[in-house]
Amino acid sequence: MKQRILIIGSGFAGMWSAVSAARLAHLQGNQSLEIAVLAPQPELRVRPRFYEENVTSLTADLQPLFTELNIRFIAGHAERIDAAENGVWYKTAEAESTFITYDRLVVASGSRLHHFGIKGIAEHGFDIDQLETAQRLEEHLSSLSSRPESEARNTVVVCGGGFTGIELATELPTRLKALFGAETKTKVVVVERGSVIGGRYSEALRDIIRDASEELGVEWRLNAGVEVVDASGVTLQDGTRIEASTVVWTAGVQASSLGENLTADRDALGRFIVAENLQIPGYSNIFATGDMAHAKTDDAGNTALMTCQHAIQLGKFAGHNAAASLLDVPALPYRQVNYVTCLDLGAWGAVYTEGWDQQVKLVREEAKKLKIAITNELIYPPKAERDVAFAAADPLAKFV
Numbered sequence: 001m002k003q004r005i006l007i008i009g010s011g012f013a014g015m016w017s018a019v020s021a022a023r024l025a026h027l028q029g030n031q032s033l034e035i036a037v038l039a040p041q042p043e044l045r046v047r048p049r050f051y052e053e054n055v056t057s058l059t060a061d062l063q064p065l066f067t068e069l070n071i072r073f074i075a076g077h078a079e080r081i082d083a084a085e086n087g088v089w090y091k092t093a094e095a096e097s098t099f100i101t102y103d104r105l106v107v108a109s110g111s112r113l114h115h116f117g118i119k120g121i122a123e124h125g126f127d128i129d130q131l132e133t134a135q136r137l138e139e140h141l142s143s144l145s146s147r148p149e150s151e152a153r154n155t156v157v158v159c160g161g162g163f164t165g166i167e168l169a170t171e172l173p174t175r176l177k178a179l180f181g182a183e184t185k186t187k188v189v190v191v192e193r194g195s196v197i198g199g200r201y202s203e204a205l206r207d208i209i210r211d212a213s214e215e216l217g218v219e220w221r222l223n224a225g226v227e228v229v230d231a232s233g234v235t236l237q238d239g240t241r242i243e244a245s246t247v248v249w250t251a252g253v254q255a256s257s258l259g260e261n262l263t264a265d266r267d268a269l270g271r272f273i274v275a276e277n278l279q280i281p282g283y284s285n286i287f288a289t290g291d292m293a294h295a296k297t298d299d300a301g302n303t304a305l306m307t308c309q310h311a312i313q314l315g316k317f318a319g320h321n322a323a324a325s326l327l328d329v330p331a332l333p334y335r336q337v338n339y340v341t342c343l344d345l346g347a348w349g350a351v352y353t354e355g356w357d358q359q360v361k362l363v364r365e366e367a368k369k370l371k372i373a374i375t376n377e378l379i380y381p382p383k384a385e386r387d388v389a390f391a392a393a394d395p396l397a398k399f400v
């Protein structure tokens with residue numbers, strides 16, 4: 001009987017785990033492994049693009065790739081890992097509870113946005129974290145153009161000034177003008193707890209974010225926390241009121257809660273603190289990857305971030321190592337020394353940085369071209385051709 005590598009999730013990490021495991025089995029000339037991906041649908045949802053419009057088009061069908069590489073796809077939602085029985089309970093698309101066993105498990109169930117109990121956000125707020133929620137925001141924005149004009153209608157409040165908040169906020173002036181007409185006075189306000197725009201980033205990057213915001217008319221409310229969101233706007237903790245028909249929450253991503261019954265250490269973001277080979281300590285046949293893994297990227301003290309840049313590489317290493325442990329091949333310690341950022345700044349352009357100290361290398365149009373190449377090509381699944389996919393799945397091949 002074949003030994004099964006079960007991968008939970010078909011995001012960046014899950015998809016690359018599957019391709020990488022298939023690659024190693026192929027290189028070893030071994031046909032004794034079944035590689036199975038369990039996820040709600042056989043598609044990659046391109047979350048880094050969810051601040052854009054036409055969000056329903058931002059998916060990639062994985063079935064052709066899986067068919068080409070003989071990867072089994074199981075439609076379902078994992079509910080519980082039973083490590084003692086080496087199996088996973090999941091709900092099928094028909095809501096039937098089903099049990100599947102594994103020889104190796106790769107947990108790649110990603111992350112979700114948390115609202116941290118902010119009053120009114122669940123009822124009245126929007127987000128761009130998942131395809132469905134980003135679609136809801138897009139539909140809401142489109143519906144506003146049929147409402148009578150008012151300051152609230154023309155105002156969007158973006159809560160959280162991290163990368164997601166910045167990309168959305170700087171994209172919105174163009175989107176709102178397209179919806180309401182070029183002459184309409186629109187307003188985009190970023191509400192941020194920190195005291196500085198882009199306070200988490202390098203000074204050079206911060207300056208650019210500030211300049212782009214100024215040029216695009218994006219306002220920042222710094223040292224500000226959200227107290228309550230309601231149907232007509234947001235009240236900040238200092239009592240300031242902003243009338244807005246649209247309030248978008250972007251701060252506070254947490255790893256999926258799958259595997260919370262495992263006795264393993266997690267970091268503050270809910271990620272498993274994994275060993276170098278991406279195994280969960282204490283569980284020799286379970287690996288965590290992507291947004292589920294807190295992993296060292298180098299020997300200089302850096303750890304993987306919850307980014308697709310890291311999820312892709314973490315996926316390649318996790319799949320490789322899960323297969324390696326069944327094929328008697330040495331594991332590859334996860335390493336990802338290069339770190340870059342490419343931040344979209346709407347009509348201003350974009351900014352590209354290199355290194356953990358975020359040295360600015362490209363700005364405006366040049367960076368925008370690179371951003372489009374990254375988000376429209378580089379992070380998409382490989383062609384459904386075996387040699388192309390396997391070459392790209394090599395954990396040691398150059399990525400960024």
Ligand SMILES: Cc1cc2nc3c(=O)[nH]c(=O)nc-3n(C[C@H](O)[C@H](O)[C@H](O)COP(=O)(O)OP(=O)(O)OC[C@H]3O[C@@H](n4cnc5c(N)ncnc54)[C@H](O)[C@@H]3O)c2cc1C
Nearest residue numbers: 009010011012013047048078110290291306307308309311
């Ligand atoms: C708006 C936004 C903008 C972003 N911008 C950037 C950016 O510019 N650059 C960057 O590098 N990163 C960016 N990111 C982060 C990036 O998208 C994530 O780090 C990346 O998606 C993580 O990949 P993953 O495979 O670990 O998880 P995900 O992509 O979240 O995939 C998780 C997969 O698991 C499945 N799943 C979840 N739970 C279960 C379950 N219980 N059972 C079965 N399947 C399950 C899901 O359906 C999905 O297939 C952004 C994210 C968002 C939301």
